[in-house]
Amino acid sequence: MSDPSDGETPLTPPGPPEPRAIDTARRLWANPQIRYPLLVLVYLLAIGSVFNASLASLRGPLESLSAWTAASVHVFLRVFTEATTLRGHLVTFDGFAVSIIIECVGLLEMLIYSACVLAFPAPIRTRATGVVLGCVAIFVFNLLRIVTLLLVGRYQNDYFDFFHVYFWQATLIAMIVGVLYGWIRIFVRR
């Protein structure tokens, strides 16, 4: 240990040194590249946990949402064709039927998107607007997704699983990124 009085400059300022772990955590948190994804993750865990915990009480509204999604798909198709029917959650197009269950209404996408908006540095009202309008936009995109699936199922049945299970799951991120970017461009004000 050197004595400052011998002419050398002390390497650390006086006072107790900060624990290295806290210092590292602070530096990481100060970096938006780390902070934003971490905040999204925190919001995602919070929203997901609350949603999961209240799933039993939400069963009714969620059932209504999937029925409403099915009805919206039916109404959309009716603009172009008469060859569509609706029975509860079941929509058919020219003989090809899909059942709209709760996993089909874009809920995961909406929750992920909401976490991204809530973690963004914007006024709370702007974030609230972003969550509501963005979820509506995702709902509309999801309608187009289901209509596409009906068309694929009717005309290219072999590719139905490919589009249903894999392709659309992979592109859900594009939907979230697109809606998030649109929200930032249109609504975010400092």
Place this chain on the structure above:
Amino acid sequence: MKRAVPVLLGFVLITVALTWFWEEGGRLHYGRFLKSVAPPIYDAIGFGDARVGAFRQRYINWVPFAGLMLVTPGLAWRQRVGGLAGGLFLLFVGHLALNLTERVHEAAQLPFVPSLVSDALPFLLWILFAWPVVSIWFASALAESGQPAHDPSGPDDPNAPGDPS
């Protein structure tokens, strides 16, 4: 907006190509790879009886990540390749972790929160690894909406994403 169209088209094309590759054998090979690699890792961390493959439908989350990293314009090659390698490795770690969540949630359906995180992971990793570009997109979006553009890549920027104030 015009710049976004080719990027979006590129993303769709790459996603379709990668999904086709995944469907045509990629997922089988990955499943075999995971089955040979995962058990020793689970053994080493004390979860020897963990089941591999319970979440196999979720393993496809590497596709949107790779798509985003490949189409993001303006990323240097080193950032792109390094980001892809780092992100794919973290997704692999995520798959290993995802299988473990089955142990604490023994329902017939996949646990909700882990599935949510798994689906969001490609987006979060893309933000992390493509930050030089993503930060500019965020800043330019703010600028185009009537605000001055800032470079939020610096840690001291008050407009940088992540500051919820």
